[in-house]
Amino acid sequence: MDINSREHAKQQDEQDPLRHFRRQFIIPSQADLARKTLKHDTNHHNQNEESTYLCGNSLGLQPAHTRTYLERYLDTWASKGVYGHFKPIDDSNLAPWMNVDDDVVEDMAKIVGAKSSEVAIMQTLTMNLHLMMLAFFKPTKQRWKIILEGKAFPSDHYAVESQLRHHGLDVDESMILIEPPSKDNPILSTEHILSIIDEHASETALLLLPGVQFYTGQLFDMNSITAYAQSKGITVGWDLAHAVGNVPLQLHDWNVDFAVWCTYKYMNCGPGSIGGCFVHERHGRVSPRAVGADGEDPAEYRPRMAGWWGSSKSSRFAMTNRFEPIPGAAGFQISNPSVADITSVRASLDVFKQTSMEELRQKSLKLTQYLEDLLAGLTLEQENGSGACFSTITPADPAQRGAQLSVLLKPGLLDSVMDSLEEDGVVVDERRPDVIRIAPAPLYNSFMDVFNFVRAFRQACEKATAISKPQGHSAMVNTGKENKGWSEVK
Structure with missing residues (x-):
């Protein structure tokens, strides 16, 4: 069957073993997106x-x-008040608030390939990045540089710059950016990354890279890069904002030092929702030291920015002002987490736990390949x-990408193309000046979604190209055999 046909997309969806997950998500209607109010417009022609x-x-x-989980949380708050912190409720699947973070770490640990003790749900992405760098970036006269990717998300750049300044270091000399060898190709090969590591290894304290590059969608070889950098004595951290819930991860087995992520992208936990972090178990150990002169038995642990939620639960309310870090990533927590946020995390993880990252990856590969094939035909x-x-x-x-393809438009076409897509009820992401990012998420996207996009x-490109042409030129018209399969949707 012609892959350009609607029937092919329908057939692929019918054969998809994960297709039922789509029903567990709320897909906005075209009317939802078009109206300027939350109230339903029953007169809209695309209402359903x-x-x-x-x-x-x-x-x-x-x-x-x-929504059901959040209403349950609100009902608990309304009917139990402060007791909601401590008392289980028979007709609720939500943990008492004192334990909400513990309740989700086991399921989150499966998403990132870690031990439960190595994962904490806390703060937000950039805040967690700062906290991890304060614990892991220890510049010396011999090693003081941080290597990161030149096109990393701006917030990562800001965080690295401010950490360097915090230590009194010159940013221009201390921040090493990995740039593509060619201006015509934004992809960073593993070999190129390793060559930059080699060039600065003796002076580098920390390597910070994204698991999946937000702009190009490139998936980095985290295992090989981590091992190589660590063999040079470099601490390795990963920003997994675009990797968590997108691609299978094995943070423990890869021996990653630390990692941070958000939960509002592929994890579907809501805008600005709480973040997560990974700290390898070797960095989370808490060991007793010799008894002090006051008879106290202090603990030895990796220095970090300490807060009461990272201190032992047994003494958390004792008010002794003595920090007793919880072993593992939980000991890096600062404040009590937002229960509303973690309730949304619980709701999302209850979907993820019905499948596996390996199964989602298999569907993702098929969806993204289908998108690539259709775009290749459109290019021709x-x-x-x-x-x-x-x-x-x-x-x-x-193997070098997740659930995203980024397309680079000719200059001047972006606004027109995005306007046309919005008019057709198609939601994708733009990165100025000329890039559109398309991400078929395997939990809820279908082959028909890809076909419709x-x-x-195709129509948006035709319109934008026609608009950009000087007066007297006709719009792009395709009449060759390559149009076969598209006639039904023109």
């Missing part, structure tokens, strides 16, 4: 037609039972007409 939402790399969709069609208006900048190798994108 689902949008094509391919923006889970920016904000994941809401699980259907998130455009080249046979007035010329291609875009190119794909995400690696073609499936490429149909709408």
Whole structure:
């Protein structure tokens, strides 16, 4: 069957063993997206037609039972008050608030390939990055540099710069940026990354990289890079904002020193929701030291920014002002976490625990390959007409990408293309000046979503190209055999 046909997409969805998960998410309708109020507009012509939402790399969709869980939390607060911290409730699946963070770490640990003791749900992404760097970045006269990727998310740059200044270091000399060897290709090969490590190894204290690059969608070889950098005496941290819930991870087995992530992208926990961090068990040990002169038995542990939620539960309310760190990542916590946030995390994890990252990855590979194949056909069609208006900048190798393809438009087309997609009820993400990011999330996206996007994108490109042409030139028209399969959706 022609892959450009609607029937092919339908067939793939029918054969998808994970298709039932889509029903566990709320897909905005086209009317939902178009109206300017929360109140339903019963007169909208697309009232019940689902949008094509391919923006889970920016904000994941809401699980259907998130509202139920949050109402349960609110009912507990309303009816139990402070008792909600300590007393289990028979008709609620939510843990008492004192234990909400513990309640989700085991399931989150499976997502990131870690031991439960190595994971903490706390703070937000950049705050966790700061906390981890304060614990792990210990510059000396011999080693004081931090290596990061030149196109890393701006917040990572800000965090690294401020940490360097905090230590009184010159940013220009101390922050090493890994840039692509060619300006025409934004991809960073593993070999190139290792070569930069080699160049600065003797002076580098910390390597910080994204698991999946937000702009290109490139998936880095975290295992090989971690091992190589550590063999040079470098501490290794990973920003997994675009990797968690997207690709299988094995943070413990890869011997990663620390990692941080957010939960509002592929984890579907809501905008600005609480973050997570990983600390390898070797860094989370708490050992007794010799008894002090006052008879106290102090603990030996990795220095960190301490807060009461990282102190032992047995003495947390004793008010002794003596910090007794919880062994593992939990000992790096600062304040009591937002129960509302973790309630949303619980709702999301209750979907993830019905499958595995390996199963999701298999569907993701198929969805993304389908998207790539359709875009390749569209490129050929455009080249046979007035010329291609875009190119794909995400690696073609499936092992080097997650659930995202980034397309680079010709200059000046972005606004028109995005406007057209929005009019058609298609939600994707833009990165100015010229990049569109398309992310088929395997939990709720379908092959029909991908088909609908490429149909709408084809028309958006035609419209944008026609608008950008000088007066007297006709719009791009394709009449060759390459159009086969698209006639039904023109």
